[in-house]
Amino acid sequence: MSRFGSAFLFSLVLSLVAVPMVFAHDGSWNQNIVSWNDVLLGHDDADPFKGWATLTVNNSMEEAWGDFHFEIYQSPTYHVFFPSSQTPVMLDGSNNPYTGFTYAIASTTIDFYFYGNPVDPGDTVTFKVYTDNTSNKHAWFGLTVYPTPVPEPATVALLGLGAISLFRRRRV
Numbered sequence: 001m002s003r004f005g006s007a008f009l010f011s012l013v014l015s016l017v018a019v020p021m022v023f024a025h026d027g028s029w030n031q032n033i034v035s036w037n038d039v040l041l042g043h044d045d046a047d048p049f050k051g052w053a054t055l056t057v058n059n060s061m062e063e064a065w066g067d068f069h070f071e072i073y074q075s076p077t078y079h080v081f082f083p084s085s086q087t088p089v090m091l092d093g094s095n096n097p098y099t100g101f102t103y104a105i106a107s108t109t110i111d112f113y114f115y116g117n118p119v120d121p122g123d124t125v126t127f128k129v130y131t132d133n134t135s136n137k138h139a140w141f142g143l144t145v146y147p148t149p150v151p152e153p154a155t156v157a158l159l160g161l162g163a164i165s166l167f168r169r170r171r172v
Contacts, residue, residue: 086130
């Protein structure tokens with residue numbers, strides 16, 4: 001094998017090890033979330049350059065999650081986006097629709113909110129998001145995913161008191 005071929009093969013293997021891969025068209029990918037830090041997912045795409053990316057995550061933390069976020073990252077910009085015409089899906093550990101979640105799509109981000117039914121430590125959930133890469137048809141882009149905690153009751157109470165004081169101040 002030539003020096004170039006060996007270097008290419010080594011870099012390909014290294015990239016597969018360094019960045020977990022998620023494929024839009026093959027169905028599933030699993031991840032244990034152990035911290036509040038972003039998890040970077042490499043995304044290989046193929047013709048027709050649009051489809052569902054499925055991520056199954058386990059809350060391996062000691063705190064419950066109140067929301068979960070997806071963001072497309074790309075360099076240079078490839079015009080990959082989450083179309084608002086496709087409804088994202090959230091499933092519980094038994095693959096039933098998750099109750100009590102809402103979502104917001106803003107082109108390159110999707111935010112799932114489920115404060116009324118948080119994902120507790122040890123729980124597993126699956127997210128299905130639709131990506132559209134048809135404008136430039138690049139074979140690779142990335143997704144950043146991360147959860148955020150359920151606010152503690154004291155924090156919620158302080159925020160509520162602050163909102164009430166602002167409301168009262170405006171009325172006076």
